[in-house]
Amino acid sequence: MTNIPDSHPRKSSLLSRLKMVDGAKRGLLADSAMIAHGRGEAYDYLLGEKTTASASLAIREAAARLLHAKRPVISMNGNSTVLAGAEAIKIAAVVGCPIEVNIYYRTKERMTRLVEELETIREDLLDSSPPEEKDSISGVEILGLVSDGRIRGLEGPRSFCSADGIEKADVVLVPLEDGDRCEALIALGKEVIAIDLNPLSRTSRTSTVTIVDEVSRALRGILNELSSKPEPSPWDNDSALRGALEVMRNAHMRI
Amino acid sequence: MTNIPDSHPRKSSLLSRLKMVDGAKRGLLADSAMIAHGRGEAYDYLLGEKTTASASLAIREAAARLLHAKRPVISMNGNSTVLAGAEAIKIAAVVGCPIEVNIYYRTKERMTRLVEELETIREDLLDSSPPEEKDSISGVEILGLVSDGRIRGLEGPRSFCSADGIEKADVVLVPLEDGDRCEALIALGKEVIAIDLNPLSRTSRTSTVTIVDEVSRALRGILNELSSKPEPSPWDNDSALRGALEVMRNAHMRI
Numbered sequence: 380m381t382n383i384p385d386s387h388p389r390k391s392s393l394l395s396r397l398k399m400v401d402g403a404k405r406g407l408l409a410d411s412a413m414i415a416h417g418r419g420e421a422y423d424y425l426l427g428e429k430t431t432a433s434a435s436l437a438i439r440e441a442a443a444r445l446l447h448a449k450r451p452v453i454s455m456n457g458n459s460t461v462l463a464g465a466e467a468i469k470i471a472a473v474v475g476c477p478i479e480v481n482i483y484y485r486t487k488e489r490m491t492r493l494v495e496e497l498e499t500i501r502e503d504l505l506d507s508s509p510p511e512e513k514d515s516i517s518g519v520e521i522l523g524l525v526s527d528g529r530i531r532g533l534e535g536p537r538s539f540c541s542a543d544g545i546e547k548a549d550v551v552l553v554p555l556e557d558g559d560r561c562e563a564l565i566a567l568g569k570e571v572i573a574i575d576l577n578p579l580s581r582t583s584r585t586s587t588v589t590i591v592d593e594v595s596r597a598l599r600g601i602l603n604e605l606s607s608k609p610e611p612s613p614w615d616n617d618s619a620l621r622g623a624l625e626v627m628r629n630a631h632m633r634i
Numbered sequence: 635m636t637n638i639p640d641s642h643p644r645k646s647s648l649l650s651r652l653k654m655v656d657g658a659k660r661g662l663l664a665d666s667a668m669i670a671h672g673r674g675e676a677y678d679y680l681l682g683e684k685t686t687a688s689a690s691l692a693i694r695e696a697a698a699r700l701l702h703a704k705r706p707v708i709s710m711n712g713n714s715t716v717l718a719g720a721e722a723i724k725i726a727a728v729v730g731c732p733i734e735v736n737i738y739y740r741t742k743e744r745m746t747r748l749v750e751e752l753e754t755i756r757e758d759l760l761d762s763s764p765p766e767e768k769d770s771i772s773g774v775e776i777l778g779l780v781s782d783g784r785i786r787g788l789e790g791p792r793s794f795c796s797a798d799g800i801e802k803a804d805v806v807l808v809p810l811e812d813g814d815r816c817e818a819l820i821a822l823g824k825e826v827i828a829i830d831l832n833p834l835s836r837t838s839r840t841s842t843v844t845i846v847d848e849v850s851r852a853l854r855g856i857l858n859e860l861s862s863k864p865e866p867s868p869w870d871n872d873s874a875l876r877g878a879l880e881v882m883r884n885a886h887m888r889i
Contacts, residue, residue: 400665410655417672418679421832577676579886628883631834 392420392428395462395595402461407492409484412458415555422576423593425627430600433622434592441552441572441588441597442604443611448550448570451476452522456483459554459574459594460493464500466598470552472515473605479544480523483557485536490523497521532563552601554594556582574598578623589616591623647675647683650717650850657716662747664739667713670810677831678848680882685855688877689847696807696827696843696852697859698866703805703825706731707777711738714809714829714849715748719755721853725807727770728860734799735778738812740791745778752776787818807856809849811837829853833878844871846878 383390399416402408430438445451453467455478460467471478480493498521505516526539528546537560540546551564554574558581564571565585573586574597583589590597638645654671657663685693700706708722710733715722726733735748753776760771781794783801792815795801806819809829813836819826820840828841829852838844845852 396666396669399669403665410658411651411668413666413668414651414654414672414675417669417674418676419672420669421673421676424673424832424834577679579679624886628886631879631883 389428392423395593396420398461399458402457405492406489407461407496408457409482409489416458419555419576419593422578422591422627425630426576426591426623427626427630428593430592430596431623431626433619433626434590434597435600436622437588437590437619438592438597438600439604439609440612440614441590442601442607443609444550444570444572444588445470445474445476445552445601446605446608447611448474448476448548450548451550451552452544452548453478454481454545454551454553454556455479455493455497456481456555457489457493460496463554463595463598464497465504466595466602467554468497468501468504468516468519469602470598470605471519472512473602475515475518477520477522477541477544479541480521481540481545483537483560485539494521494524530560530563530567532566533560554598556586558582558585561585578620578627583620587616588614589619591620644683647678650848651675653716654713657712660747661744662716662751663712664737664744671713674810674831674848677833677846677882680885681831681846681878682881682885683848685847685851686878686881688874688881689845689852690855691877692843692845692874693847693852693855694859694864695867695869696845697856697862698864699805699825699827699843700725700729700731700807700856701860701863702866703729703731703803705803706805706807707799707803708733709736709800709806709808709811710734710748710752711736711810712744712748715751715755718809718850718853719752720759721850721857722809723752723756723759723771723774725853725857725860726774727767728857730770730773732775732777732796732799734796735776736795736800738792738815740794749776749779785815785818785822787821788815809853811841813837813840816840833875833882838875842871843869844874846875 383393451474453471455467505513508516522541522544528540528542530538530540550570552572556573561571561582562585570587572588573582574590574594575583578591638648706729708726710722763771777796777799783795783797785793785795805825807827811828816826816837817840825842827843828837829845829849830838833846
């Protein structure tokens with residue numbers, strides 16, 4: 380994509396930025412997606428661009444709850460698809476759950492592009508996977524094009540979802556969610572596992588489990604944890620958010 | 635541009651976001667400009683989206699140093715032109731200094747568009763100004779298309795500048811600068827007045843006077859201060875940065 384030397388201390392952040400620029404050119408992103416990504420960059424900078432101790436606990440809890448859910452689903456938007464589409468599909472393959480494309484600024488064109496993008500990523504993964512993993516990867520459903528479900532409590536296109544995905548799910552893993560939708564899902568009695576770099580956002584404060592971490596690091600972390608088959612715990616989400624804030628507040632001491 | 639009610643607590647931030655989306659569509663911005671804007675949004679959110687006490691002092695100091703400079707110049711890029719082009723021209727008219735378009739990802743097309751954009755803004759200002767201000771506004775030079783100067787210490791297109799602008803300037807007001815260029819200007823003995831929402835950035839830590847504030851608020855603030863004809867002071871920039879950090883560190887107490 381470009382030549383950033385391995386030694387560059389912020390290589391991973393710069394590569395993500397390039398993925399976003401590329402994703403925008405390919406029409407996968409909303410107009411304001413790059414701005415949202417920039418906000419994430421700033422918060423991640425304050426986190427030191429690595430997974431904190433409290434985020435590691437949240438990642439483990441997320442893996443546990445996905446494994447113990449009756450009907451888990453992973454909700455993906457433009458940014459999360461561009462930044463970590465492959466990781467999401469790998470998690471879905473291990474958990475045995477569908478992926479649903481669900482976006483805030485819903486257009487048929489972008490929905491189709493994102494479903495196709497995830498299907499392409501799934502094919503690429505299939506080609507590079509060992510034989511014993513191929514069935515589970517090819518079995519990952521990519522939902523979203525058929526809006527036969529509704530998220531009660533929301534109005535208009537933002538209420539659209541898949542009946543076999545978010546509507547019936549008991550646990551929703553949703554990277555980069557907006558506050559309204561998060562609140563609506565919680566009000567419906569679902570568990571929401573959010574990945575959000577801003578520990579002060581409404582989504583962070585509303586979700587059942589908030590992973591304050593960059594989306595590709597968080598999803599890779601969940602994937603790693605799945606293999607250890609963790610058990611759900613009583614979860615104190617406020618404590619996780621305080622942990623993230625504490626790291627951010629001390630950012631000035633790291634420079 | 636859109637209908638955001640006056641009562642919305644984050645109206646100003648949302649309007650800026652719309653200006654950026656519009657500026658991107660008109661080809662005024664670099665590929666990663668929206669990401670930079672998003673980073674700014676995040677830091678501004680931590681500041682409470684208002685000018686802090688320490689930023690007010692820096693704004694006053696900036697006004698004083700512009701008024702007392704021998705050859706001041708205002709360096710503008712895509713983001714600052716889109717967000718606060720009119721404010722920059724008004725300051726230039728009062729100070730009697732040129733504006734220079736100077737961008738990191740330099741293409742002839744974008745340079746031309748930005749110069750034309752500022753010329754259009756200048757014309758619009760002229761139409762709406764009282765008679766006694768028209769001469770000073772129409773007298774604001776928009777430099778940048780002729781790269782007959784160099785910033786020594788930088789390589790390639792990033793070293794290009796205007797001989798009558800940045801090259802000969804003793805004081806450079808530069809909203810949203812990159813770290814390398816800021817260091818090069820300082821190394822040449824120039825005073826750099828930077829506007830940067832990240833108090834930990836290299837630009838913030840290198841500049842002579844750093845205004846940690848959103849660019850349009852900062853430039854409006856400078857414009858207001860100019861009329862009181864402030865005097866330069868011995869300036870402790872570290873103290874200004876600490877003031878901003880302190881506000882950000884207490885962001886969690888405001889929610």
